[in-house]
Amino acid sequence: MTTNGKNKLLEVVDMTQWVIACNPNDYDIEGVFNKLDKVEWKQSTNINVGDIVYIYVTSPVKEIRYKCIARKVNLSHADTTKDREFILKGDNYENRGRYMELELITKYKEGQFTLENLKQNGLKSVQGPSKVSEELSKYIKSNEIDMIKETLKDNDKEDSLNYELQKTNLDEAFTYKYEKKKRAKYIIKNDIKTYIRDRNVAKNALKHANYKCEVDKNHETFLRRNVEVGYTESHHLVPMAYSDLFDVSLDVEENIVSLCSHCHNLLHYGKDFEKVLEKLYKERVDYLNRVGICVSFEQLKMMYL
Template sequence: MDSSITIIKNDNLLFEAVNIQEAAIILAEALNTTLPRCNDLIERGYVYNIPYYDKDDEYRFVASKEVADKRRKELEDNNHNNARRIWLVPANPNEYDLESAFSRYETLDWKRSCNYEKGDILFMYVSGNIKKVRYKVEVIEGLVRTNNITYDSALWIDDEKFKQSKEWKYMRFRFVDEVDTDELSLKKLREHGLKGNIQGAMKLTGELQAYIMSFFEYHLIEDYYPDEVSRTLEEGKRKTVTVNVYERNPIARKRCIDYYGVQCQVCDVDFENKYGEVGKDFIHVHHIKPLHEIQQGYIVDSIKDLIPVCPNCHAMLHRQENGRYLSIEQLKNRIFTVVK
């Protein structure tokens, strides 16, 4: 098995090491630090694609997928210090409307109350009248720069907290999955190892971690959320149709697919039936409401506004004919009608 490690600094190749030991030596010299520390940085880097920042420099570490997958399993099976960290994080619905936030944004900026790192998994416990673990998210930026933070006062219930939030440090996460079950209530969590109340973020380990994780099995795959849909080829140039933010919103997509399934609602294609395992759960989601009709503050309705379609039908729905877009029913009729 090829165990080489590539070190990339600011998008430029710094060194190709034959193994992690050699990579750690090179990095230790570059950073003027210890070998054990560099070994940890490199291991978390290539296993979880977590960059390391030193002042204005960004270091990335790359290994083969086979090596990264094997080492990740070893780390997590043995609860190693370099394994991806799992957190339980409280969210107060009387202060912030988390559900609306997930419906409106692809990613959210959240108070950095702990030393979160890219790749960490957070399970969001919604307090108030709900008192359940509801969401699974993944940290994509451990520390968001101040000038890149998104503030949205419309999502805050508590105006005073919103004012205070301007002074916080933030991390950024993406939605992965949601569940709504009494099996993840505060009472049930206590039955499986939780001690006391959930006042702040805490690392999950042991029985409680395993119990919570067992309810979340849905994984987002970036390939399922293309930024553009191939439309046609003309004179060697690819024309594209940009997929709007509502079609990429992960929580809206999931609710839409949970309701309709993964079969194209226009041509009835099911990718798993057609291509086997490689096509399992693959489908695009089309936003029915025209963008020019969307008003400020609009929150997508996953059932009324979105519908699953295959890439071909999706591309056709984004094309205009005589200045108009075809509706789902119009396109469906085209498939079964010969147009002369």
């Protein structure tokens, strides 16, 4: 969530989008984003705070590889102490007049947005900073949706894990703390961007629900083998695959619901998922807001389509 309360799911769509070029012979863009999530970049056009900036890596790569958001603009100088080792040709990055702070949102996998595909879908030039056309924006967005769906398939396996519960402290109640957590770092696993989950958070969420299905506590469940409590599965109501759209962590107890296997699968694969999703959303929306996860039901529904 942004500081003014506007949800970033809308912000990413509404803000002006730009394409800028990076010569890998001048600046090791891959190396810097493997180490840092923010860089100060030379600014030669009127990019505003909140604008989306796609970084096109020139020959021999010839692809858009990075999606960033502008956090600060019109800076008088750049702090090169953080990324000095990645500046390969200093005269291209020092004493440029204006700088902007770019925060990494997404790393695209190789072959996702090649120059050939970009030109076929509205890209006019990569010679200098340029605004993204409506045609190109739609092309990028459609590919991103496919990427997120692929990520969701991978993340479903994580959400469905049968967490082993310990007998110790099993009877102690867990109450929400309503603490906003910083968004965790992600890892690239099989070319899929995945955010690390804290299993203790999932266990706390199941405990909070008293190991009942939150769609209907009377739904039948079976007992776990290691401890005699009902078997339910933890599920992130706002899916972890959409973490990039928020400034806070989605891996918090307030965003995790306890579901029987039937309801969990219905949410992911069922034709009538919307009624179940709306019930859970209405019961959770106040909790989500308190931890900085501000999303409307229509936005949430889009994440499940």
